[in-house]
Amino acid sequence: MITPGSVRVCVFDAYGTLMDLSAMVERFRPDLGDRAEPLLKLWRKRQLEISWLPPQVVTKADFWLVTGEALDEAMAHFGLDDSALHTRLMRAWLEPAMYPDVASSLLRLRAAGIKTAILSNGTRQMLDEGVRAAGLGPALDALLSVEQAGVFKPEPAVYKLVNDRFQVSPQSVCFVSGNAWDVHGAARSGFQVVWINRTGARAENLPRGTAATIATLADLPALLGV
Incomplete structure (x- = not known):
């Protein structure tokens, strides 16, 4: 379970979480x-x-x-x-398509005082152009690329970028991803992790460390108590 009132920053994977690759x-x-x-x-x-x-x-x-x-x-x-x-x-x-629940959900979090960010394997250019094409810039406080760490997810150095950028403890971060391996990596780094299972996929041994599972980002604000 997500600890009520504990989340100061909500971080999202990009591809398959916010951006609809299908x-x-x-x-x-x-x-x-x-x-x-x-x-x-x-x-x-x-x-x-x-x-x-x-x-x-x-x-x-x-x-x-x-x-x-x-x-x-x-x-x-x-x-x-x-x-x-x-x-x-x-x-x-x-210029990826965004899921329709993305902008409104992120804006609702920001209105409640929660910082929002993307943490992605994508290069900074890929993220900049994707966010710009979708008009999502006003809903985000930061774009964090693995380029800054020099390694890909799920290496721990990638998730540490969040703590360094926002100067917060891991437990005050909610991390959301649709990828099981990413969920596991983020949980190992101490984040409160939400698995977004948009397709109703059958749960595997992964994602280990999941604090909650949602089917749509529209469910996230209520989960965080905002």
């Missing part, structure tokens, strides 16, 4: 047809798998580079050699 399927179905969904799933899978390699293997926390490498693999798997399509697919990460 919307890319319909966006690129005219180009890819029935291959749209499997290609995008493989792309996302490889993107994460590369980011999870040990830091000594992935020497630079550059999510844009990792995303491009993963797309190269996914397109090759499906026999696609189309540089223009590659460019447009990459561009989609700079």
Whole structure:
């Protein structure tokens, strides 16, 4: 359970939490047809798998580079050699669709005096452009990228960026993510963690350390008592 009145900062993962990656399927179905969904799933899978390699293997926390490498693999798997399509697919990460519950929920938290931030594997440029495209800037106090830590989630140094930026204890931070591995990493860092399960996915052993589970961000303000 979230401790009532204890949260001073609410931090959100970006991709799959605030930003709707599944919307890319319909966006690129005219180009890819029935291959749209499997290609995008493989792309996302490889993107994460590369980011999870040990830091000594992935020497630079550059999510844009990792995303491009993963797309190269996914397109090759499906026999696609189309540089223009590659460019447009990459561009989609700079103008992602936001879930419809995002802006109103974040603004409600800020109106109640809770600071809001994104903590993401995305580069600062990816986050800046995505937030700008969605008009979400007024709902956020900070954008935190793993570039500042030099490693990807779920390395502890990434979550420490929140404490350093806001000068708060881990227990005063609510961290929200739709990704089980991210939930686990944040809980290990001492945050009060909320798993947003938008699709009603069956719970696994992960996410361990979950303080609460919600189906929509619209449920978050009440959960925090605001």
